[in-house]
Amino acid sequence: MPDSHSADTESQLLPDSVGLVTPEVAHFDTPLALACGKTLAAYDLVYETYGTLNAERTNAVLVCHALSGHHHAAGYHHPDDRKPGWWDAYIGPGKSVDTNRFFVISLNNLGGCHGSTGPLSHNPETGRLWGPEFPMVTVSDWVHSQARLADRLGIERFAAVIGGSLGGMQVLQWSIDYPERIANAAVIAATPRLSAQNIAFNEVARQAIRSDPDFSDGWYAEHNTVPKRGLKLARMVGHITYLSADAMGSKFGRDLRSDDLHFGFGVDFQVESYLRYQGDTFSTTFDANTYLLMTKALDYFDPAAEHDAELALAQALTPAQCPFLVLSFTSDWRFPPSRSRELVDALIHAGKPVSYANIDSPYGHDAFLLPEPRYEAIFSAFMQRAEPDPNAESKERQS
Amino acid sequence: MMRADLNIIYDWIAPDAHVLDLACGDGVLLENLARHKGVTGYGLEIDPDGITRCVARGVSVIEHNLDDGLASFRDQSYDQVIMTQALQALRRPDKMLHEMLRVANEGIITFPNFAYWRHRVHLGLRGYMPVSKSLPHAWYDTPNIHLSTFNDFEHLCRDQGLVIVDRAVGVGNHRGHWTSRLWPNLFGEIAIFRVRRRL
Numbered sequence: 001m002p003d004s005h006s007a008d009t010e011s012q013l014l015p016d017s018v019g020l021v022t023p024e025v026a027h028f029d030t031p032l033a034l035a036c037g038k039t040l041a042a043y044d045l046v047y048e049t050y051g052t053l054n055a056e057r058t059n060a061v062l063v064c065h066a067l068s069g070h071h072h073a074a075g076y077h078h079p080d081d082r083k084p085g086w087w088d089a090y091i092g093p094g095k096s097v098d099t100n101r102f103f104v105i106s107l108n109n110l111g112g113c114h115g116s117t118g119p120l121s122h123n124p125e126t127g128r129l130w131g132p133e134f135p136m137v138t139v140s141d142w143v144h145s146q147a148r149l150a151d152r153l154g155i156e157r158f159a160a161v162i163g164g165s166l167g168g169m170q171v172l173q174w175s176i177d178y179p180e181r182i183a184n185a186a187v188i189a190a191t192p193r194l195s196a197q198n199i200a201f202n203e204v205a206r207q208a209i210r211s212d213p214d215f216s217d218g219w220y221a222e223h224n225t226v227p228k229r230g231l232k233l234a235r236m237v238g239h240i241t242y243l244s245a246d247a248m249g250s251k252f253g254r255d256l257r258s259d260d261l262h263f264g265f266g267v268d269f270q271v272e273s274y275l276r277y278q279g280d281t282f283s284t285t286f287d288a289n290t291y292l293l294m295t296k297a298l299d300y301f302d303p304a305a306e307h308d309a310e311l312a313l314a315q316a317l318t319p320a321q322c323p324f325l326v327l328s329f330t331s332d333w334r335f336p337p338s339r340s341r342e343l344v345d346a347l348i349h350a351g352k353p354v355s356y357a358n359i360d361s362p363y364g365h366d367a368f369l370l371p372e373p374r375y376e377a378i379f380s381a382f383m384q385r386a387e388p389d390p391n392a393e394s395k396e397r398q399s
Numbered sequence: 400m401m402r403a404d405l406n407i408i409y410d411w412i413a414p415d416a417h418v419l420d421l422a423c424g425d426g427v428l429l430e431n432l433a434r435h436k437g438v439t440g441y442g443l444e445i446d447p448d449g450i451t452r453c454v455a456r457g458v459s460v461i462e463h464n465l466d467d468g469l470a471s472f473r474d475q476s477y478d479q480v481i482m483t484q485a486l487q488a489l490r491r492p493d494k495m496l497h498e499m500l501r502v503a504n505e506g507i508i509t510f511p512n513f514a515y516w517r518h519r520v521h522l523g524l525r526g527y528m529p530v531s532k533s534l535p536h537a538w539y540d541t542p543n544i545h546l547s548t549f550n551d552f553e554h555l556c557r558d559q560g561l562v563i564v565d566r567a568v569g570v571g572n573h574r575g576h577w578t579s580r581l582w583p584n585l586f587g588e589i590a591i592f593r594v595r596r597r598l
Contacts, residue, residue, distance in 0.1 A: 345471040377451045
């Protein structure tokens with residue numbers, strides 16, 4: 001099984017890093033029926049793995065990514081990379097998701113723009129890029145595709161499926177759709193469904209992209225353009241919702257970029273400069289159609305929708321079998337603690353094992369990506385319980 | 400080894416019961432109940448270290464401030480609800496008692512008995528607010544804002560129409576001596592009650 005980093009390069013990096021990693025691609029020829037009614041005849045999933053799969057194949061952990069995430073969750077692609085993968089604070093030797101114990105799989109979801117089949121891929125039926133014609137994918141579709149990747153890697157049951165934000169929603173869907181294939185679930189900074197306000201922010205982001213003249217109804221790639229201004233605006237709006245008012249205040253306050261006000265519409269305040277920088281960077285690295293798809297997947301997610309009783313969410317969670325860890329962050333106003341608590345209450349009503357902690361953090365929604373001692377401690381404690389019992393199999397044989 | 404009051408409670412919980420443990424601490428009671436008596440349920444706790452230790456034990460624990468009530472728990476959804484050493488720290492112990500017997504058929508409550516003889520000596524003879532093993536804080540930083548006695552609690556139960564099914568005392572780290580069973584209000588350091596709603 002892929003142990004995707006070599007020993008000699010590892011020594012150059014921090015001892016708690018998974019080191020250098022190389023993504024792999026899995027190609028699937030079995031058609032995937034999507035929730036929207038369309039079928040994807042064939043597709044690729046790009047993924048990375050960290051750690052080693054044990055002989056019994058019982059120590060696999062699946063990492064699900066958030067809105068703008070991808071398969072590169074930990075380690076480095078090149079020795080001179082400035083930043084490690086997006087969840088490197090929690091994945092690595094001795095970290096909460098301990099790669100000395102676990103075989104961690106992290107993939108780029110369908111519809112993504114980092115190597116898995118998505119709007120930037122070719123549509124075999126038309127010979128064109130998929131562009132805006134890439135079918136709408138849902139959290140449930142992603143989970144089904146992830147299950148196929150698990151099949152491919154010979155993993156019958158995950159020791160844990162974990163994720164933050166939109167990633168946490170995939171974890172929830174896993175527990176409902178494949179209860180027998182998931183032994184533990186960590187749902188972090190997530191929500192059982194988006195609020196009207198959440199959808200409203202997403203719609204502003206989408207309109208920013210779609211109203212950019214360079215968007216060309218989604219066929220921008222064929223016109224060799226990128227709707228950069230739209231993407232930049234979308235990211236700027238999104239970014240505001242990821243940070244808390246306090247975090248923004250303490251990071252930037254009303255600091256000026258230079259000594260004087262300009263009495264114009266250029267950049268006066270540091271926070272403007274920061275947002276523009278974030279937007280610019282994002283607009284050159286992320287695909288606009290993917291952003292539209294991913295925000296729609298967020299909006300559509302609502303496992304309770306099929307149940308119309310007062311306890312609809314609890315009913316939706318009835319199939320789940322695994323223990324849950326639900327974490328929220330005090331200053332997160334995108335998916336505030338009350339939304340996690342809603343999920344926890346539903347799990348309690350459904351009689352499922354669940355633990356919940358509301359981590360004190362000033363960093364808003366972004367807190368799920370950042371190092372925090374209490375978060376690390378409780379996540380580690382939960383993951384250590386998820387470690388497969390090495391004696392379990394022999395006990396089973398005896399009985 | 401568990402605290403004396405936890406051992407008594409352990410014996411009072413029915414096998415395979417579904418329980419709620421309010422202020423479950425590090426989860427040692429729930430872990431023992433789950434392991435040896437097939438008990439299921441949840442602990443509520445507010446202390447971050449306690450919560451992490453519960454998770455490490457595999458105990459289902461919910462971060463929750465008891466002063467926020469139990470609104471998210473449905474009527475009679477548990478067999479027994481436990482609250483150890485938290486009654487005295489609540490803003491409204493009477494409301495919590497009512498809530499406990501809304502969500503469960505039976506409530507088990509322990510609290511430091513303010514009328515314990517050592518406490519009486521502290522206050523009555525020496526003229527100081529009592530400080531003891533069961534009341535370790537100074538008056539100015541104590542979380543214990545509603546101290547009461549065996550007698551007080553029995554009054555409250557009577558007022559709320561509750562039946563006291565069982566009563567026990569803990570002294571220090573062991574069960575009460577015969578003197579404390581005979582005169583609990585004087586010799587019982589920890590009051591332990593088992594109450595139900597009158598049918």
